[in-house]
Amino acid sequence: MLKVENVTKYYDDFKAVDNLSFEVNKGEIFGLLGANGAGKTTTFRMIMNLLEPTSGKITLNGQVINYDITDKIGYLTEERSLLLKLTVKELMIYYASLKGMVKEDIENELKKWLKRFKIEEYENKKIKELSKGNKQKIQFISAIIHKPELLILDEPFSGLDPINVDMFIEVINELKENGTMIIFSSHQMNHVELFCEKLMILDHGKTILKGNLKDIKSNYDERKILVKADASKTELKKLKGVKNVLIKGDEIELSIEDKKYVESIFKYITKCKNVTKFEVVELSLHEIFTKEVGVRNEE
């Protein structure tokens, strides 16, 4: 288990991370979200032993992070961290050897993963000759080749087409099933929603939201109602609790302040003609994120 306990990090007088605490268990994907400069990278760097926390403690399976422990961690950085002049094989030998792997195992594992990602022909190609998506695949392989116990994925789908995103998702889920602890960070909230059971949103180093995705969503009183009916936008706007009305094709999207207004709105809609849809949905993670981070930034 990864345990981050009351971790604070100062850069001179600037507090980059403020009293951060969370846990990631085996076979769990934890979402660490935040706008740019929220303190995510600083947190990852502290977990990777690149930075020392000003206060607090980080342990992996009960042991304080040191250079023996980091061998058990895989790190996919947000910006590509590949040595462009090396070939794929040379780079993999370089990075995986630093994780304590022997050359023979590296070569075998590399072949397996290149095949899995359908890029076997690039084994002896220089990194600089690869496309953006293929570079990301190589970076991903370099983070998982040593079968890490903890995997940090910072924007893993950057530069990937939808087919490759699906490929990555499949692998990430496999790793999860095999017991790997995964910390996932992305600005694409739909990706986070896809496989993060637990998450945390940071803003200016502070935790502003934390918990299970389901609980976070259900705890929000705001709802959306999707309606297909012959209803006037102007009339709908006048209904109590309705904040906004959007026409999306043949569908009307109502934003309501609280779920308690659903019943009254439903009663109104039933009176309209040609009603084919009435669906109440929770706010998406994207909306919750925008709402939380946006409000605080306004403050």
Place this chain on the structure above:
Amino acid sequence: MKNKFIFLTKMSLLKKIKNKTFIIANIILIILLIGITNIDKIVTFFGGDFNETNNIMVVDNTNESYDVLKESMDNAKLIIDTSIKYKIKKVDNEKTLRSKIKKDKDIGIIINNDDENIIDAKIITYGYINTNLYQLLQSSINTSKQLIAINKLNIEQEKLAKISQSVIIKREFIQKNKNQEEETTNMIMGIVTPIIILPFFFLIMLIIQMIGAEINEEKSTKSMEIIISNVSAKVHFFSKVVAANLFVLIQTLLIVLYGFIGILLRGNNGMNGLSKIENISDIISSASNLGILDKVVNYLPIVIVLMLITLLGYSLLAGILASMTTNMEDFQQLQTPIIVISMVGFYLSLMSSLFEGSLFIRIFSYIPFISAILSPSLLITGVIGMKDIILSILLMIVVIYLLIKYGLKIYKEGILNYSGNKLWKKMRKALKN
């Protein structure tokens, strides 16, 4: 961690050795060095005149000068230049002589009696001739004139022998610490200096550039994040420094090896053949006779030690500066002071004879980073001795200790810093930690 250090060092070294630039540079170097050591053969192969014999034809209108001239030339050749080959023969008259001068190697000499019934001469050539050959002819003709004059004045054989005997020249130095052996040492080192100092200066440039480029490559590609998360900054720093120094050492040994290969390719001629170019064998044999060669051999190891630890110092400094920069362009700017320091050493070394005896140059010879470049020249001119070199080594060791102690703090701070803002402030803070 020890294994990771070895791995990082090996990886860094192999990366440099496998680099195309290194391979191409060494192909050029081996061709160049074999070429230089066999230049005479190459020139001959392409129709040059290294081995071509000069055909000297003499018209002796005095009927007594030819044999004297021939003997004088054979004697003078031993003194002036051992590499000139010639055949000398008598020709009946000027007309025949002129008809036989058809190329540069055909040289005609016409000897006539002058007004005082001794001799004067005319040299006829096809075009320009070698300066050494002209000096040989001029010297031989002068000697011939003297011998003929002595003979005509009826000087006794005994007196003639005394006159012909070589002058014994004794050397005396006002300065007590000077002696002829040292003078000869200076002569030897004077030849060796361009072979040692210039390549050493280039090795310094090479090591600075190499470390800067490698660290900045890892920083700019952010692969530093992955590397430093697996090994400490200290291990990373020393692996880069050790790899760069090993590389420079390998390159130096390869250059020496190429030189030896070049000499071996000369076959049986070996160093004797080289004497055609530089008279090296003459100098070596005279130095050996005077016991100076032993002295040079004694000086060289300590100079090499100073050079090696200076290279280490430069590499540590380059590594520290590279950690503070975020790309190669920034490093190029930041490395300027180191380049200037080494250039000061280089130029002072070239001009060291101008400052002979001055305190200024002696003080400079102790300054770390400069000492290794300057010391060989000052040894040549006799300004410094063994004790001074040892002092320079000790000072350099102190600087290396300080670089490791404080530089490592800067390296740890700088290596993961990607911003040029408040750089010096960050470094000062790192030093305080």
